Amino acid sequence: MSDALLNALAEALAGLVTAVETSDEDVLDPDTAVKWLEDTGHVLAGLGAADRRALDGLFREAALREPPGARREELLKVSAGFGLDEDPHLAAVDAVADHARRYADTVRGADPATPVPTCPGWTLGDLTRHLGTVHGWAEHLVTARPATRVRAAELPLDPPADPSSYPGWFADRAERFTAAARAVDPAAPVWSPGAEPYVRHYPRHVLAETVVHLADAEIALTGTARPLAPGTAAEALDHHLATAPYIPWIAEPLAHLDRDGAVLRLDARDSAASWTLVLGGGGFAWSRGSLGSGGAEPTTTVTADAGELLLLVHRRYDADDPRFALTGDRDLLDDWLAAGAL
Structure with missing residues (x-):
């Protein structure tokens, strides 16, 4: 697809959204307008971070091609209205925090000896210990930022001896990772197991691990996984495909x-x-x-x-x-x- 076509499509979409948002009630039924905008937002929510950044840039370029005035100002609001101007690094960190809380809530109080059918040979305790180790390992990497590989087994992550205490230990490790990831420049260099040797790799990596293992825990305890937000799932699938060759x-x-x-x-x-x-x-x-x-x-x-x-x-x-x-x-x-x- 050519740059000219992409720019034209972005300009047309931004103009249409602006027209819908600024229409009078006697021109466009408000309920219809809301449904159209919600449907568009639902579609855009399925885009990964890279596509969202690209579309944000196209919308802004379209707006700035307009002369100064009310129409330009309305066009500049389109990205924000769909959440496209969010910092993708912080958005990924927030998503990790949200899904880690869901995981901790899911396994807290459950029998750690519960088998996990989607991870043959593992119990719920094994799964929680593994996921806590992932968060602790990633915290070390974004904090220490080593240039060469560091294995989780080399780190003093100190899981408790009693598996029933794993949920609390996991929650602490998850909070420490998200705090560390928020405090660091996402462009800071660090070893990673893929093509992106920067801090920004790790929130995406940990998010992918967390959403898949959350599903493992839900399937183990209830037989099915709760639905994932389309954008979160798309981001995790993007990450998997980008990392698999490495x-x-x-x-x-x-x-x-x-x-x-x-x-x-x-x-x-x-x-x-x-x-x-x-x-x-x-x-x-x-x-x-x-x-x-x-x-x-x-x-x-x-x-x-x-x-x-x-x-x-x-x-x-x-x-x-x-x-x-x-x-x-x-x-x-x-x-x-x-x-x-x-």
Whole structure:
């Protein structure tokens, strides 16, 4: 898609939103206006941080092309109205804090010996200890900012001896991580297990871990996971796809799938988010939408809510679950899931 087309679409959308917001009641029914704006906001909520930043910039550029005056001022409000001007680093930290509180509330008082079916061989206590370790490890990394890898086992994270005390220990570790992440420049360099060696990597990493393991705990205790906000799920899926090529036990099996040119499409029905994965070259390339497929028809398409797609990719749900609509080559999906899960 050309820059000219992107700019034109952003300008048209910003103008339409401004027209809806400033219409008189006798021109546009207020309930209809609210529904239109809510529907648009719901779609934009499915965008990842990078896309939200890009759209924010396009909206602002469109506004500044207008001469000074009331219309320019209204156009400049569009990004804020949809929350596109939020600091993506702080937004990720806030999301970590929110989902960590949900996790602590979910497991507090539960039997730590409860089996976790989505993590075979683990108990709820094991899961909570693991997630607390992730938060403690990430806190050390954003605080000390080492240039080389530090393993969690090398750190004095001090989990309690009694598994029934793990929820409180986890909550403390989560609070310490979010406090540390808020206090640090997101562009500060630090080792990371991916392509982004900066502090801003870690809130996204910890958020992805937390939302997936929250689902594990909910499934263990109630049999099902609560729905995830589309934007949060999309951010976690973006992070997984961006990081997978740097994780040897994922990258190596994917490199040997022998499905060069195959295209796997993931469509989120609760937002406009979609992902296109093109296999080949000893790995895969991915993009939002179909831009990365070079116009090729998907070999396989899976449609579900964004959170369900995230949990499918992590093999928390089975592809046979009726919540997933599948078209095309089922073998491609099965091969990807077998190779690509953490």
